[in-house]
Amino acid sequence: MAAFKTLDDIGNISGKRVLVRVDLNVPVADGKVTDATRIERVAPTIAELSGKGAKVILLAHFGRPKDGPSPEFSLEPIARATSEVLGRPVGFASDCVGDTAGSAVAAMNKGDVLLFENTRFYKAEEKNDPAFTERLAANGDIFVNDAFSAAHRAHSSTEGLARLLPAFAGRTMQAELEALEKGLGKPVRPVVAIVGGAKVSTKIDLLMNLVKKVNALVIGGGMANTFLAARGTDVGKSLCEHDLAPTAKQIMIEAAEAGCAIILPVDGVVAREFKAGAACETVAISDVPADGMILDVGAKTVTTIGEWIDRAATLVWNGPLGAFEIEPFDHATVAAAKHAAARTKAGKLVSVAGGGDTVAALNHAGVADDFTYVSTAGGAFLEWMEGKPLPGVDVLKR
Numbered sequence: 001m002a003a004f005k006t007l008d009d010i011g012n013i014s015g016k017r018v019l020v021r022v023d024l025n026v027p028v029a030d031g032k033v034t035d036a037t038r039i040e041r042v043a044p045t046i047a048e049l050s051g052k053g054a055k056v057i058l059l060a061h062f063g064r065p066k067d068g069p070s071p072e073f074s075l076e077p078i079a080r081a082t083s084e085v086l087g088r089p090v091g092f093a094s095d096c097v098g099d100t101a102g103s104a105v106a107a108m109n110k111g112d113v114l115l116f117e118n119t120r121f122y123k124a125e126e127k128n129d130p131a132f133t134e135r136l137a138a139n140g141d142i143f144v145n146d147a148f149s150a151a152h153r154a155h156s157s158t159e160g161l162a163r164l165l166p167a168f169a170g171r172t173m174q175a176e177l178e179a180l181e182k183g184l185g186k187p188v189r190p191v192v193a194i195v196g197g198a199k200v201s202t203k204i205d206l207l208m209n210l211v212k213k214v215n216a217l218v219i220g221g222g223m224a225n226t227f228l229a230a231r232g233t234d235v236g237k238s239l240c241e242h243d244l245a246p247t248a249k250q251i252m253i254e255a256a257e258a259g260c261a262i263i264l265p266v267d268g269v270v271a272r273e274f275k276a277g278a279a280c281e282t283v284a285i286s287d288v289p290a291d292g293m294i295l296d297v298g299a300k301t302v303t304t305i306g307e308w309i310d311r312a313a314t315l316v317w318n319g320p321l322g323a324f325e326i327e328p329f330d331h332a333t334v335a336a337a338k339h340a341a342a343r344t345k346a347g348k349l350v351s352v353a354g355g356g357d358t359v360a361a362l363n364h365a366g367v368a369d370d371f372t373y374v375s376t377a378g379g380a381f382l383e384w385m386e387g388k389p390l391p392g393v394d395v396l397k398r
């Protein structure tokens with residue numbers, strides 16, 4: 001028996017209003033979804049609930065809006081993409097609470113699917129505010145959480161609702177937890193982690209514990225710049241959170257004490273503009289020009305990363321090594337992804353990667369299917385790896 005209630009326990013839901021938390025925080029460029037993996041992963045849960053005659057109401061966030069509603073963070077285009085993936089109409093309500101939401105739900109028939117606007121248009125969502133959670137709950141009889149990748153957030157739509165309504169794990173939530181336990185529950189050593197990407201402030205603290213769990217930590221992407229700067233390297237105009245230098249230094253101390261090697265870039269691909277085809281050059285990491293941005297790790301670093309992948313029995317990866325969406329800054333990520341995929345196919349590596357953009361990067365490299373497991377989760381995956389309780393999962397426990 002699973003440790004939490006799943007859709008196998010949900011009973012007769014015909015005609016019932018089921019609020020389903022999904023993660024539709026997908027990569028988008030020019031208004032188009034560039035990687036639909038997260039939508040594809042939640043499709044089975046939606047299809048199952050709809051097939052059982054439920055009125056399926058999707059709750060999701062998109063990005064990190066700071067000041068309430070804005071078109072930039074609207075889920076409306078994602079409703080269209082979800083409809084394409086599901087091969088059926090998906091309605092859209094331009095609010096997740098109140099009259100607009102209530103009227104849209106009242107108009108639903110059995111089996112219909114409706115997406116509510118971005119829950120993060122309300123600050124109360126991220127505060128897990130009980131009054132806001134009640135407003136969300138007013139439109140549901142049952143709650144299903146299928147957003148493993150947002151389960152590290154104790155928000156109204158991830159944790160709060162599970163306290164107010166009968167709550168169940170969706171099929172993707174269930175599959176993610178089972179697959180991670182199987183692949184990484186007792187990882188074969190040496191374990192090498194690669195952490196890159198751009199969410200420096202929300203992920204850097206996780207590295208403090210991660211260095212105690214892995215034998216080597218390769219740091220690339222925007223994350224590396226903060227560590228390089230903390231070490232005294234001038235990173236020019238690169239994405240860098242200088243105020244986190246003390247945290248980065250402490251992580252390097254903890255890693256040394258735990259015997260975890262930290263691998264930082266020795267060279268970088270530098271440009272002056274963040275756009276496709278921008279003029280760029282590869283420079284030693286000590287020679288980044290004051291007006292330059294490191295947008296990818298350089299060829300020497302790629303070779304070193306390959307050597308660490310060769311030493312690993314288990315690889316854990318979150319966050320691209322560079323701004324892979326823009327050529328030619330995808331080179332390092334693609335090279336490392338292909339290298340890890342080849343080792344996995346040769347039976348020499350257990351490779352588990354996760355994250356919205358990380359999955360997109362592996363798809364871009366054409367190797368997502370060759371990894372042992374690809375999770376939709378980035379931050380949640382790292383927290384799971386750390387052994388930290390995930391509020392969205394814990395609340396579902398029997």
Ligand SMILES: Nc1ncnc2c1ncn2[C@@H]1O[C@H](COP(=O)(O)OP(=O)(O)OP(=O)(O)O)[C@@H](O)[C@H]1O
Pocket residue numbers: 196197198199200220221222239294295296318319320321322323324325354355356357358359376377378379380
């Ligand atoms: N050197 C860099 N400078 C600027 N942006 C970078 C750099 N390296 C990587 N990135 C950006 O990092 C972003 C991905 O980071 P992020 O931490 O969101 O990863 P993720 O896999 O989506 O994880 P999660 O699911 O937790 O969001 C990409 O959009 C990529 O362009």
Ligand SMILES: O=C(O)[C@H](O)COP(=O)(O)O
Pocket residue numbers: 023025063064149150153199202355356377378379380
């Ligand atoms: O992309 C993710 O990792 C999840 O959707 C969570 O997003 P967040 O880091 O903005 O909470």
